[in-house]
Amino acid sequence: MKPFQYLEKNLTGFKPWVHIAVLCIAFSQVTMAQTAVPAPVRLRGEIVEVNSQALIVKDRAGALLKILVAESVGIQEAYAVSVQSIQPNSFIGTAALAGSDGQLKALEVLVFPEAARGTGEGHYPWDLQPGSTMTNATVNKLDSNASNVEMHLLYKGGEKSVLIPQGVPIVSIRPGTRDLLVTGAQVMIVANKEADHWNAVRVVTGKNGFKPPM
Numbered sequence: 001m002k003p004f005q006y007l008e009k010n011l012t013g014f015k016p017w018v019h020i021a022v023l024c025i026a027f028s029q030v031t032m033a034q035t036a037v038p039a040p041v042r043l044r045g046e047i048v049e050v051n052s053q054a055l056i057v058k059d060r061a062g063a064l065l066k067i068l069v070a071e072s073v074g075i076q077e078a079y080a081v082s083v084q085s086i087q088p089n090s091f092i093g094t095a096a097l098a099g100s101d102g103q104l105k106a107l108e109v110l111v112f113p114e115a116a117r118g119t120g121e122g123h124y125p126w127d128l129q130p131g132s133t134m135t136n137a138t139v140n141k142l143d144s145n146a147s148n149v150e151m152h153l154l155y156k157g158g159e160k161s162v163l164i165p166q167g168v169p170i171v172s173i174r175p176g177t178r179d180l181l182v183t184g185a186q187v188m189i190v191a192n193k194e195a196d197h198w199n200a201v202r203v204v205t206g207k208n209g210f211k212p213p214m
Contacts (some may be wrong), residue, residue: 042127042199043067044212050183054197057187066197067189069181077176077205079187080105081111083149085170086139086177091117092151093136094213095128096162098177104162106151108213109170121155128214135160169213178207187209 041181043065055067075213086092091112096104107128112119119136124133137160144150149164164170181187187205191198204212 031130038193040190040192043187043191043198045185045187047181047183047185050181055181055200057189066177067191067200068197069178069200069203073200074202075178075180076173076202078110078171078173078204078206078214079182080210081170081172083164083170085111085172086142086149086151086164088139088141090139091119091137092139092153093120093134093152093214094151094162094164095126095130095132095134097132104133104135104160106162106164106168109151109164109167111170111172112136113172113174123155123158123160135162137186145178169211171213173204180205184209188212188214192202 013027023106043057043059045057045059045065047055048058048064051083053068055069057065059065086109091114093110093112095107097107098104107176115136120134123133123135123137126132135155137152137155140152140154140159142149142151147166151162151164153160153162174191181203185205187203189203190201190203204214
């Protein structure tokens with residue numbers, strides 16, 4: 001059984017946001033030695049056209065991508081939450097970049113719903129920006145000052161300290177519908193490449209142009 005078939009089979013019964021988080025982490029760690037086809041990738045951009053067959057998405061490089069979204073594909077809505085949503089014992093995911101001093105500074109923070117606790121736990125490379133990492137972990141404690149919040153994070157096998165500078169997007173996710181897939185919507189799509197198009201596996205988007213920051 002292929003890795004993603006195993007995940008889909010064994011995630012039956014879990015809420016949609018658990019699927020998106022698990023699959024996002026899983027495809028980033030599957031190697032060519034483990035699968036006969038290229039692993040899915042994350043596509044980020046803006047929907048510029050919606051038709052009965054596909055979405056046309058302009059990606060971050062300006063390329064137009066044809067992406068098929070089957071009826072069975074899960075849609076998740078990313079929405080803004082306050083920094084106060086991050087509390088000791090929260091389970092979060094944060095993309096971050098290390099400064100010259102080695103200190104990680106958050107590019108975004110996702111506060112997971114409680115049902116998704118433990119999803120993708122760990123610290124590993126991420127593709128939001130060159131050199132960025134992802135840490136999915138439990139908040140052990142928080143330190144705050146006038147300019148930022150510092151999260152002390154614990155995960156299986158390690159720990160990290162991540163600063164959240166002012167203005168960094170903080171979001172959570174909830175189940176969405178296809179009504180969110182409109183022209184102008186910002187998306188992050190997990191997809192497989194076909195000859196002349198992409199097949200979506202999961203879609204994360206927001207309302208009224210809200211951009212999923214992950």
